[in-house]
Structure formats: structure tokens, C-alpha cells
Amino acid sequence: MGEFLEFQGVTKRFGSVRAVNNVSFSVKRGEFFSLLGPSGCGKTTLLRLIAGFEQPDAGRILLDGQDITQLPPNHRNVNTVFQNYALFPHMTVFENIAFGLRGARRPKDEIEHEVHAMLKLVQMEDKAEHLPSQISGGQKQRVASARALVNKPSDLLLDEPLAALDLKLRQRMLLELDLIHDQVGITFLYVTHDQGEAMSLSDRIAVMHSGVCEQIATPAEVYEAPKTSFVASFIGDTNFFDGIVASAPEDDYCIVEIPDFADIEGFNGVLCYNDKKKTVGDHVNLSIRPEKFGISIDPPKRQFAHMNALRAKVEDIIYTGNHTNYWVSVGERRIAVYQQHAGYLLDEKPIRWGDEVWLYWNADSGYMLDDDAAPDDPLLPPKTSSAPASPSRADDAEGTAP
Amino acid sequence: MRKSFLSFSLLGLVMLFLYVPIILIFAYGFVPNGVSMSFFGPGGHFQGFSGRWYGLVFSGHHSVRALLQSFWLSLRIATLATLVSCVIGTTSALALHRWRSRLQTVHYGLVYTPLIMPDILIGISLLMLFVACGVDCGFWTILIAHVTFCVSYVTMTLLARLQDFDDRIIEAAYDLGAGPWYTFFKVELPILLPGIVAGGLLAFTLSIDDVVITSFVNGAGTNTFPTYVSSMTKHSRNLPAVFVLSTLMLLFTGVLAGVSKLLTGKSTRQA
Numbered sequence: 220m221g222e223f224l225e226f227q228g229v230t231k232r233f234g235s236v237r238a239v240n241n242v243s244f245s246v247k248r249g250e251f252f253s254l255l256g257p258s259g260c261g262k263t264t265l266l267r268l269i270a271g272f273e274q275p276d277a278g279r280i281l282l283d284g285q286d287i288t289q290l291p292p293n294h295r296n297v298n299t300v301f302q303n304y305a306l307f308p309h310m311t312v313f314e315n316i317a318f319g320l321r322g323a324r325r326p327k328d329e330i331e332h333e334v335h336a337m338l339k340l341v342q343m344e345d346k347a348e349h350l351p352s353q354i355s356g357g358q359k360q361r362v363a364s365a366r367a368l369v370n371k372p373s374d375l376l377l378d379e380p381l382a383a384l385d386l387k388l389r390q391r392m393l394l395e396l397d398l399i400h401d402q403v404g405i406t407f408l409y410v411t412h413d414q415g416e417a418m419s420l421s422d423r424i425a426v427m428h429s430g431v432c433e434q435i436a437t438p439a440e441v442y443e444a445p446k447t448s449f450v451a452s453f454i455g456d457t458n459f460f461d462g463i464v465a466s467a468p469e470d471d472y473c474i475v476e477i478p479d480f481a482d483i484e485g486f487n488g489v490l491c492y493n494d495k496k497k498t499v500g501d502h503v504n505l506s507i508r509p510e511k512f513g514i515s516i517d518p519p520k521r522q523f524a525h526m527n528a529l530r531a532k533v534e535d536i537i538y539t540g541n542h543t544n545y546w547v548s549v550g551e552r553r554i555a556v557y558q559q560h561a562g563y564l565l566d567e568k569p570i571r572w573g574d575e576v577w578l579y580w581n582a583d584s585g586y587m588l589d590d591d592a593a594p595d596d597p598l599l600p601p602k603t604s605s606a607p608a609s610p611s612r613a614d615d616a617e618g619t620a621p
Numbered sequence: 622m623r624k625s626f627l628s629f630s631l632l633g634l635v636m637l638f639l640y641v642p643i644i645l646i647f648a649y650g651f652v653p654n655g656v657s658m659s660f661f662g663p664g665g666h667f668q669g670f671s672g673r674w675y676g677l678v679f680s681g682h683h684s685v686r687a688l689l690q691s692f693w694l695s696l697r698i699a700t701l702a703t704l705v706s707c708v709i710g711t712t713s714a715l716a717l718h719r720w721r722s723r724l725q726t727v728h729y730g731l732v733y734t735p736l737i738m739p740d741i742l743i744g745i746s747l748l749m750l751f752v753a754c755g756v757d758c759g760f761w762t763i764l765i766a767h768v769t770f771c772v773s774y775v776t777m778t779l780l781a782r783l784q785d786f787d788d789r790i791i792e793a794a795y796d797l798g799a800g801p802w803y804t805f806f807k808v809e810l811p812i813l814l815p816g817i818v819a820g821g822l823l824a825f826t827l828s829i830d831d832v833v834i835t836s837f838v839n840g841a842g843t844n845t846f847p848t849y850v851s852s853m854t855k856h857s858r859n860l861p862a863v864f865v866l867s868t869l870m871l872l873f874t875g876v877l878a879g880v881s882k883l884l885t886g887k888s889t890r891q892a
């Protein structure tokens with residue numbers, strides 16, 4: 220598992236806009252690698268740079284040790300599944316899939332054999348003689364995948380291949396893509412703006428924002444240990460807390476004073492797991508996922524070794540069946556809390572709108588972000604709304620900076 | 622019921638108005654003597670039908686030789702003008718579609734102008750150009766003149782078709798390892814062919830019946846079918862030969878229209 224596809228300081232400008240800004244990362248052989256980000260973050264440009272439709276202004280792209288930066292698209296051993304499939308409308312499904320092999324002047328019986336193997340892989344054997352206009356969206360997607368895969372590319376590029384499909388079909392094609400990846404075993408580079416697709420399919424995800432790779436990690440790491448506040452807010456929902464380290468009673472834990480909670484009597488700070496080795500006086504930008512909180516009418520029993528507990532007032536409740544979303548306020552601060560119902564809900568003591576409740580969480584559940592959420596940092600979402608992707612998030616950005 | 626009677630009779634009238642002249646042309650081709658055009662009316666002397674003029678036309682009789690020569694000239698010029706303008710028009714449309722620049726705005730204007738310019742202006746200006754260059758008017762000047770306006774029609778027809786063309790399928794072809802030529806002949810040309818053929822048919826029709834522009838640039842003694850016919854209608858005894866050739870042209874055009882219908886029908890199925 221060596222480095223297979225490598226970006227070295229790649230920059231691409233369109234006019235004065237840096238669509239891709241000094242990006243360096245590498246993809247391993249056979250990996251399912253996703254480029255995830257909102258529209259306009261440069262992920263599609265990055266894909267087009269690999270395919271050869273765009274030339275970088277700076278930097279190099281290496282494929283299997285070979286510098287492909289200057290190669291034209293038809294001389295690169297990569298194939299693309301286009302967002303709108305881009306099937307040839309005047310050719311049958313069979314001819315579409317055979318296009319690459321025929322262009323390479325492969326023997327006729329070999330083409331026949333390979334194409335039929337592909338048709339079988341994508342379960343389209345009975346539609347071989349149909350024209351693209353005669354098949355459905357999901358079937359077009361399969362043909363587009365087969366047309367790319369039949370050339371045995373060393374890297375398959377997928378540009379939002381499921382974006383044009385409806386939700387149910389998207390979920391099924393997601394599983395099929397995963398299966399195909401397991402069967403052919405080549406490197407997949409998958410571009411998407413849908414965090415769900417990226418999380419469920421990828422070995423690793425590169426989260427992109429404004430032409431920059433913010434974090435490259437496994438789905439679980441990206442979710443549980445986001446590097447920046449953009450990553451934390453783009454993938455899943457989260458609550459941000461800004462504070463200063465007040466004391467460090469243990470090696471691995473520190474107490475962070477949060478200005479929002481300063482007025483609460485008898486509460487002298489949030490106990491945090493200190494993996495960033497912060498010292499007293501350091502600024503901390505903490506992210507706590509809504510589902511990490513516990514919420515109860517009765518005082519919580521001590522479940523964790525390092526626990527925080529606060530009194531809060533319930534402001535809003537949305538019941539969705541498998542979980543309930545609460546918005547509670549602590550002083551002036553609103554906090555989103557998602558609660559799973561492991562037991563039978565009707566047996567539990569009900570929480571109602573306006574109730575005074577206990578909010579508690581494990582000190583290990585919070586995660587310190589790398590960026591300080593400084594107000595002049597252009598990478599951060601605006602202070603008033605931290606929700607570029609998901610409107611359901613509580614409108615709590617970073618709180619008021621001290 | 623009454624409504625449908627009214628609309629049917631209206632339809633019948635319109636059809637009569639459109640098609641009776643054509644039927645008359647067909648009928649006149651079978652008239653043995655060509656002296657009077659009003660042989661049904663007062664002073665006419667109807668002598669029954671005969672295939673005499675068909676015989677004369679097909680045998681190439683000397684009395685109709687000049688007419689036949691003009692007919693072949695028209696066919697040759699129309700065919701050549703169509704082929705040349707298809708090639709130029711296709712490259713022009715592709716260039717206009719693919720690249721945008723100030724120069725392309727000029728290019729578009731140049732292609733568009735012949736569509737709105739009066740024929741008489743095109744004719745005079747081309748004649749002045751040929752005279753200024755010291756070119757003898759004849760076959761080649763007619764051909765150049767026809768290509769000049771045919772190119773515009775081919776380009777415009779194809780540009781309209783290119784609006785629906787998904788440029789990403791060209792990227793897809795490159796992505797699958799095809800070079801520019803392979804992509805052009807295997808992907809672009811087959812998809813655009815119905816548009817090119819439609820533009821070509823339009824060009825052919827315009828070229829074969831052009832009178833105004835041709836009459837300026839044909840020079841002495843060179844006549845295309847339309848200019849020859851327009852000059853002989855008033856005094857010729859061989860007029861039925863014109864009707865015979867017109868009937869043949871009508872059949873030919875009908876076949877062409879059928880072919881184009883087939884081609885466009887096929888392309889809509891694919892789209």
C-alpha cells in the first residue's frame with residue numbers, strides 16, 4: 220500500500236479566484252477516497268485536474284510514481300464517471316461501454332468478452348442493445364460506471380455520480396458502488412457534497428473548503444476529532460464553546476472557563492479532556508456533538524469519571540421517532556442536544572417545553588479544535604449562523620468572544 | 622358537426638390554393654403544343670395529352686438542349702455548393718459554439734449578414750468584386766456566390782442544433798482514451814450529422830432555385846435552370862419542357878424531403 224496518487228502543492232486559479240490553493244495529499248492504492256465539501260470548494264476542479272481537463276497553475280500530480288501533470292486526458296490511465304453520466308446518445312449501451320476498448324483497437328472477440336463481463340457486473344445484460352434515452356437514471360449511472368471500469372483504469376474518478384438520482388435509488392446505488400469497489404479493487408476517488416455518502420463509502424475523506432484541504436482522515440476521525448470548526452460544522456451538527464484554560468488539575472484534563480457560563484452560580488468551568496496539552500491561560504475552541512449530551516429531569520447519577528453537569532431550561536423539542544432533538548438554554552446560551560431512546564420512551568419521565576433539566580456530559584466527549592475561531596479568520600462560517608449545510612442545527616456559532 | 626364541416630372546407634380551399642398550381646405544372650408537361658399557356662381558356666385549343674415533351678427531354682432533342690444544359694449546370698452547382706458550404710458551415714458553427722471572444726462576435730456577424738441582406742445587394746457586390754479582380758464570370762463565380770449565402774444557412778442550422786449538444790460527452794470521449802480526430806468522427810460527427818444534413822438540404826434548395834444573385838454573376842451565355850426558365854417564359858415555344866423538368870425536380874425534392882424527414886425522425890428518437 221504505497222502512495223498511489225499524489226498531489227504536490229497543486230494550485231489552480233480561475234481569474235483571480237484560487238479554486239484549488241496549494242493542495243498536497245496522497246491516496247493509497249485501492250483506497251476509496253472521498254473529496255467532500257460544499258459547492259465551490261474546489262473538489263470538482265481537483266478531480267478535473269486529475270482527469271486532465273484542467274492544467275494546474277502550480278504543483279505536480281503523480282500517478283503511480285509518474286508525473287502526469289502535463290499529460291493530455293486521453294493519455295492518462297484514469298477514467299471518469301461524470302455527474303450527468305455524459306453517455307454517447309447515438310450509441311447503444313454495448314457500444315458506449317465498448318468505446319474505450321474500440322479506440323484502443325483491441326481484438327473484436329476480446330471487446331465482446333470484456334463488455335459482457337462489465338454488463339454482468341453492473342447487472343445490465345438485458346439492456347445491451349438499448350439506447351441511453353431508453354434506460355432509467357439508475358441504469359445510466361451503471362452504464363457510466365461500466366464504461367469507465369472496462370478500461371481497467373488505475374484510478375476511477377467519480378464526480379457526484381448519484382446527485383441526479385432520488386433518495387431511495389441513491390441509497391441502493393451507494394451499496395452497489397461499494398460492492399463494485401470491493402470486486403474490482405482499484406482506487407476510487409469520489410467527489411461529493413453529501414456527507415452521508417462520503418461517510419458511508421470512504422476509507423478516507425478529504426474535507427475541502429475554499430480550495431483548501433481542511434482535514435484528511437477516516438470518517439470516524441473526521442466526525443469525532445474534527446480539526447477545524449468548518450469540519451466540525453460541515454460534518455454532522457455540533458455546539459461550539461469558546462473559553463480560556465483556568466486550571467489543569469490533572470495531566471490529561473483541564474478546566475475551561477467559558478464566558479457564556481460565567482454567571483452561573485457554583486459552576487467554575489467545563490472539565491475537558493486536554494489532548495492538545497493546553498496550559499493555563501490558553502484559548503480553547505471546543506466542539507461538543509449534540510448526541511454526546513445527556514439530559515434528565517432528575518439529577519444525573521455519576522456515570523463517568525470526569526463529568527460535567529449543568530442546569531438548563533428546555534426551549535424547544537422535536538420528536539423524530541428514533542431520537543428527540545432538544546434545544547436548551549444555559550444562561551443566554553442555546554445548546555442542541557440529541558437524545559436516543561434506548562429504553563421505552565413512554566416509561567421515561569417526560570421532558571416538556573420549559574422544564575428545568577440537568578444537562579451532563581463526559582469530559583472526554585468534547586474535542587478541542589485546532590483553529591481559534593478568531594473573528595477575522597476567513598475560513599470560518601459567519602458568527603451568527605454556523606449552518607452552511609444543515610438548516611436543522613441550533614443557531615449557536617462560537618458564542619461571544621471575550 | 623357543422624364546425625368540422627367549416628374547418629374541412631377551409632382546409633380544402635387552402636390545399637387547392639397551394640397544390641392546384643403544382644398539379645397544373647404536372648399537367649402542362651403532357652401538353653403536345655407549347656404555344657398557348659391558356660389552352661383551357663378562351664382562345665385555347667386543347668389537343669389532348671401526349672408524352673411528346675417527356676420524349677424530347679429524355680432523348681436530349683436539340684430544341685431543348687440549352688434548357689437541359691442549364692438544368693445540369695444547376696444540379697452541379699447546387700451539389701458542389703452544398704458540399705462546400707457543409708464543410709465550411711460545420712467548422713464555422715463548431716468554432717462559434719466552442720470559443721467566445723470579440724473576434725467571434727465579428728465572425729457571427731459575418732455569417733449572419735447574408736441572411737438579412739437583400740439578394741440584389743449580394744449580387745451587385747459580388748459582381749463588383751469579380752469585375753474588380755478581373756475574373757471572367759461563369760461556372761466558378763456562380764459557385765462562389767452560392768457558397769457565400771449557403772454557408773450562412775448551414776452554420777445557423779447547426780448552431781441551433783449545437784445548443785442541445787452536451788459538451789461533456791466530448792470530455793468523456795477524451796477521458797476514455799480517444800484523440801481529437803477519433804472523437805470528432807465517432808462522437809461529434811454522428812451526433813451532429815442530422816443537423817448538417819438538414820442545413821445541407823436547405824442550402825441545396827436555396828442554390829438550385831436562386832435567380833437574383835445568379836443573374837448578376839452568371840456572365841454571358843452561362844445560364845442556370847432558374848435564370849434560363851425566367852428568360853424563356855415569355856417567348857419560348859419549348860415551354861412544356863420546362864414543365865417536364867419542373868415535375869422531375871418536384872419528384873427529386875420530394876425524395877430529398879423524405880430522406881431528411883427520416884433522418885430528423887431518427888435523431889429525435891435518439892435525443
